[in-house]
Amino acid sequence: MPHDTHDHPHALLPPDPALRVRALETILTEKGLIDPAALDEIIDTYEHKIGPQNGAKVVAKMWTDPAFREAMLTDPMPLLDEMGFYGRQGEHMVIVENTPQVHNVVVCTLCSCYPWPLLGIPPGWYKSDAYRARVVREPRAVLAEFGVTVPADKKVRVWDSTAEIRYLVVPERPAGTEGMTVAELEKLVSRNSMIGTALATEPTT
């Protein structure tokens, strides 16, 4: 790939994005390089099979199983693999825990790196210029836009995913959840809480 060029063949495609995608799919299919059924399979995987419900299982288990929590914080990959949560864009996970002293939040300022096997495909806002540009510089203001106020005496630690390490935030376990089952706890763990732009949901009493 030339490193600085005005030669951009993509301009030969139709301007309408839906037509661009269709043109590329058609060309590649006619050349025998794409199996349209494989595209359906990929879409079905990320629409229905892989998503934040996976990450929520990890978080709820960490809340309830001290040995599992310890393993997740020190060497998570063997157990994630066992749970079926190893895969593309999640080959090298680091799990970071929110505490009374530290609130963690994850971004990829250079593109949109995200732990697919645990959270699925990233939401629109995670990929937006505004989030990528701002959360490293003014995380507290950004979190406030998500309705999260971090106390002044709590440290905010922003993780910029600049390599192939993928980060998952473990939100603090809400008070009043002592008697809940793991399945009930999983429901309190939203996607945003595992990125760091939300807290775990308070249980309804």
Add this chain to the structure above:
Amino acid sequence: MSRVHDMGGRYGDGAINPKDDATFVEGWHARALAVTLAAGALGQWNIDYSRHARETLSPKDYARFSYYEKWMAGLADMLVAKGIVTREELQSGHGAGRSDLADRVLRAEAVAGVLAKGSPYQRPEAPAATFTPGDRVRTRRPAHNLHVTGGHTRLPSYAAGLSGTIVLRHGAHVLPDANAHGLGEAAEPLYAVAFPARDLWGDEACAQDEVVLDLWQSYLEPTT
């Protein structure tokens, strides 16, 4: 020195819309993701090469394209650069005959296996790690590729030329600066490095906050 994608810290992007939370808003978004993954499975490029293809879109295109439009543009440019698709085919919207690579096509029944297998970037062989957690390091400045002028790098410009502290050792990982340009994997020790927010942004940041980046050994030099 930097490219348009290197936007960490930039002013002017306005408020974030937390309600923009769908994975795929339009039907073609999912299709664009799937076409990109299926084309990638042909094995003609690596993740660093494809990131660089998106980053080398002109700043005008990068700014006006939505997320998956960038993916489509990068894909079209890579397909032509690698000689897989011709300009005439892009223009006509049709493929002229079967490709020599067609026997590598990703079949539906292979998708689950390919996605589950992933593509690990850690390597056993690499130069020895010279830093340990707690060490003070300084990042290179400017934040550019040492091998290729204007080439791919994963050192954001907002973190160039600053002192930080090693917090994690990740083992040795493929170096994007080499891997994006056909210069081999050149694996190097990779570290998580913490920077005080005020060293990055000045007084507008809170004194106790910090930003952590994953940085390769050749991005860093020892400091006190």
